[in-house]
Amino acid sequence: MEFDLLINAIIAGLMLGGFYAAVTAGISISFGMLDIVNIAHPGFIILGSYIAYIVNVHFGVDPILIAIVALPAFYALGSIIYQVYYQSFEKHGQDSLRGLAFFFGLLFVTEVALNLVFGVDYRTVEVPYIGGSLSIGAMEFPVRMLVPCLVSVAMFGGLILFMSRTFIGRAVMAVSQDPQALQLMAVDPIRIKRIAFSISIATASMAGAFLITIQPVIPSSGREYIGRVFAICVLGGLGSLPGTLIAAFMIGVIESITSTFYGPSWAPAVSFGLLLLTLAVRPSGLFGR
Amino acid sequence: MRTPAFILILTAVAAALYFAFSYVGNDYLFFAGYTVLQYIVLATAWNILGGYCGYVNFGSAGFFAIGVYTTVFLYTVGQQIEDLVPEFMLAPMQLIFPLPLPVMIMVAGVVAGFIGLGMGYLTLRLRGVFFAIATLALTVVLETFIVNWSFVGGSRGAYVIPPNEVPIFGHFINFLFVLMLVLVILALTTARLIERSKLGVGFATIRDDELAAEASGVPTLRLKLVATVVSGALMGMAGAPFPFYIGYVEPASAFNLSYAVNSIAMPMIGGTTSWIGPLVGALLLGTLQQVATVTISSAVNLLIVGLLLIFFVIIAPRGIVGLVQDQLRKRSKT
Numbered sequence: 148m149e150f151d152l153l154i155n156a157i158i159a160g161l162m163l164g165g166f167y168a169a170v171t172a173g174i175s176i177s178f179g180m181l182d183i184v185n186i187a188h189p190g191f192i193i194l195g196s197y198i199a200y201i202v203n204v205h206f207g208v209d210p211i212l213i214a215i216v217a218l219p220a221f222y223a224l225g226s227i228i229y230q231v232y233y234q235s236f237e238k239h240g241q242d243s244l245r246g247l248a249f250f251f252g253l254l255f256v257t258e259v260a261l262n263l264v265f266g267v268d269y270r271t272v273e274v275p276y277i278g279g280s281l282s283i284g285a286m287e288f289p290v291r292m293l294v295p296c297l298v299s300v301a302m303f304g305g306l307i308l309f310m311s312r313t314f315i316g317r318a319v320m321a322v323s324q325d326p327q328a329l330q331l332m333a334v335d336p337i338r339i340k341r342i343a344f345s346i347s348i349a350t351a352s353m354a355g356a357f358l359i360t361i362q363p364v365i366p367s368s369g370r371e372y373i374g375r376v377f378a379i380c381v382l383g384g385l386g387s388l389p390g391t392l393i394a395a396f397m398i399g400v401i402e403s404i405t406s407t408f409y410g411p412s413w414a415p416a417v418s419f420g421l422l423l424l425t426l427a428v429r430p431s432g433l434f435g436r
Numbered sequence: 437m438r439t440p441a442f443i444l445i446l447t448a449v450a451a452a453l454y455f456a457f458s459y460v461g462n463d464y465l466f467f468a469g470y471t472v473l474q475y476i477v478l479a480t481a482w483n484i485l486g487g488y489c490g491y492v493n494f495g496s497a498g499f500f501a502i503g504v505y506t507t508v509f510l511y512t513v514g515q516q517i518e519d520l521v522p523e524f525m526l527a528p529m530q531l532i533f534p535l536p537l538p539v540m541i542m543v544a545g546v547v548a549g550f551i552g553l554g555m556g557y558l559t560l561r562l563r564g565v566f567f568a569i570a571t572l573a574l575t576v577v578l579e580t581f582i583v584n585w586s587f588v589g590g591s592r593g594a595y596v597i598p599p600n601e602v603p604i605f606g607h608f609i610n611f612l613f614v615l616m617l618v619l620v621i622l623a624l625t626t627a628r629l630i631e632r633s634k635l636g637v638g639f640a641t642i643r644d645d646e647l648a649a650e651a652s653g654v655p656t657l658r659l660k661l662v663a664t665v666v667s668g669a670l671m672g673m674a675g676a677p678f679p680f681y682i683g684y685v686e687p688a689s690a691f692n693l694s695y696a697v698n699s700i701a702m703p704m705i706g707g708t709t710s711w712i713g714p715l716v717g718a719l720l721l722g723t724l725q726q727v728a729t730v731t732i733s734s735a736v737n738l739l740i741v742g743l744l745l746i747f748f749v750i751i752a753p754r755g756i757v758g759l760v761q762d763q764l765r766k767r768s769k770t
Contacts, residue, residue, distance in 0.1 A: 247565070258693075259739045420577060
């Protein structure tokens with residue numbers, strides 16, 4: 148019995164990890180590759196959840212489909228934010244303190260604005276597959292976890308391919324290492340950074356839809372993800388997408404086992420504890436260069 | 437101005453404020469004033485690390501809550517002293533407990549200072565960004581512990597019943613108000629002392645170019661630890677009287693994100709380079725919020741704070757103090 152419990156905890160953790168990968172993808176690009184500490188990212192994820200919620204409630208469309216339709220809007224939002232960030236902070240050199248405060252303000256404003264519009268009630272979406280589950284032997288696969296996990300891993304795979312195969316993807320990897328060299332290759336580093344940052348915000352749309360498929364959402368849900376997301380990002384080695392994916396699965400499994408055997412109220416502390424530990428012992432992460 | 441003179445002036449202003457409020461005789465003034473004063477302490481404390489050293493602390497709410505829960509812990513121990521302590525220790529312990537509030541404040545300062553030291557030691561050797569993220573993480577870890585710790589109320593929360601009357605001051609809120617005034621004087625004096633000492637110069641070198649500072653022999657890690665400890669201790673002290681002020685605390689209110697936002701927004705809006713900035717920012721924003729909470733709603737007032745923070749970091753990076761300085765300079769030129 149204990150063994151079944153453990154197996155199911157690991158399976159749940161793996162599916163959770165797949166979802167965490169989508170949540171972290173954006174941070175891995177903005178923080179890991181572009182060195183933009185976008186702590187507002189979880190706020191945009193919650194925004195994505197609420198967009199999925201609104202359209203779902205009115206038209207009954209699948210939240211993940213909504214997220215895909217909303218991708219261009221999030222991309223545009225990302226472009227605007229990067230433009231403001233670049234004009235006010237990045238252009239004048241390293242002023243990380245104000246940049247941090249800027250994103251912190253964005254996070255806070257998003258949360259409070261959602262609070263004002265939607266109130267603090269938990270919101271959920273209606274999808275036919277919520278509640279269903281596949282089972283193989285003693286193993287249980289709840290579909291509401293399985294679908295986001297699979298789509299998320301597919302999206303992550305797409306991102307990895309994009310970054311390693313296309314010209315723009317490679318330019319993004321290059322801009323994190325040597326923007327000046329990139330300029331010598333006749334590529335505008337600002338444009339590349341803007342594209343990359345916009346992509347990172349676009350992933351928030353998807354992650355938001357996954358989140359509201361998996362669990363009910365309130366405006367302050369984003370906060371729990373700040374530490375978790377950075378923990379995964381740092382653990383995976385900053386800016387390494389495959390590393391991030393592995394770290395996401397690890398955190399998912401560890402959290403799931405903790406909440407199965409010690410109670411769910413301890414789960415948030417696990418990732419934060421791991422983050423503190425990683426920062427103290429090996430800040431370059433498990434898979435860092 | 438010498439420090440004793442500075443303290444004297446602050447004390448005179450504080451006394452004038454207290455007597456003016458007493459003269460008006462409206463208890464609400466003390467309640468609202470307490471909150472504003474609490475924000476002055478928080479903002480000044482944040483600025484010692486954030487403004488002087490350039491290390492952003494998102495965990496103000498965490499340090500504040502350490503203070504809050506130190507008081508709750510000591511209060512609960514005082515309430516249940518018969519059950520907790522073996523018979524032969526009871527008499528001496530009953531002499532000590534229940535602890536007077538000023539002692540609790542000092543204990544809270546020490547506890548928060550130590551936690552700041554520990555966290556700083558773990559993360560301050562890294563880039564500033566990691567420190568900032570770690571402070572966010574620390575808040576959540578602490579909140580999880582408090583939620584799971586039933587002795588201090590867990591997620592249900594804990595009641596702390598303030599005495600109705602205190603000698604000399606009369607109403608308890610007057611006493612709390614005076615305690616906060618003392619903390620404000622302490623915080624402002626500390627900030628000003630640091631600013632004008634070798635310590636402050638060291639902090640400034642860290643803020644401007646840490647690598648160069650390290651290379652020229654500034655003990656950066658030690659200085660950063662000093663800043664984190666002083667800043668954390670002050671925040672803890674600001675939180676310590678809070679349970680008596682509010683009467684009932686639960687983790688969600690003690691770890692409220694608005695403390696973190698306010699203690700960043702206030703110095704940023706006021707100006708981070710000197711002790712005047714956080715004071716101006718906290719007075720303005722704190723009063724504005726008190727007015728907005730009463731007249732509009734508390735959610736709207738938080739929105740205002742967030743928008744003001746974004747607006748100021750983009751438009752006026754040096755805050756109100758910076759704007760005023762620019763104006764003065766322009767006038768003196770023409």
